[in-house]
Amino acid sequence: MGAVNRAQQAFRYEHGTFGTVCSNNLSTIGTWCNGSRGTLSVKLKPSQYYRYRDTTVPSSTSASYYADVPTSTPYDYELKDYSASVGLTSTGGFSGIICGAINPHPVGGMGLSTNGTTCGHNSEPVK
Incomplete structure (x- = not known):
């Protein structure tokens, strides 16, 4: 996730907007990544x-992404x-x-x- 945040910053400098992790098509925001998009x-x-x-749909001011443990994972009650x-x-930073x-x-x-500064409910910043 840290590498993605750094890649987002570089992409924003080059393109004036943040990029997508999973999709080139904004209509598919929220679908799971397959690694090629x-x-x-x-x-x-x-x-x-x-x-x-x-x-969320990335914009010129923010982008967000999610890593989910699939329920079929043997460790889904631990991860x-x-x-x-x-x-x-x-x-401008x-x-x-x-x-x-x-x-x-x-x-x-x-x-x-969603805004680069706060965590949502039931979560905390990773240190």
């Missing part, structure tokens, strides 16, 4: 333990979900945050980070 140089492929998706976002600050669920995957769900 997305406008960023970092490609995320689903694994046995995590799958990824864009959570945590993560979300991350990056944003442009009012001074970047803010980024990675948030981890407080509880393992199936317990309670978690809110998504």
Whole structure:
């Protein structure tokens, strides 16, 4: 997730807007990555333990994405979900945050980070 946040910053400098992790087509935002799509140089492929998706349509001011533990994973009651976002600050700098669920995957769900500065409900910043 940290590599994606850094790739987002580079993409924003080059293109004036943030990029997508999973999709080149904005109508498919929210679908799970298959590893071959997305406008960023970092490609995320689903694994046995995590799958990824864009959570909002990227804009010139922010982008967010999510790493989810599939329920078929042998460790789904032990692994945590993560979300991350990056944003442009009012001074022209970047803010980024990675948030981890407080509880393992199936317990309670978690809110998504969308602005690069705060975590959603049932999640906390990863240190």
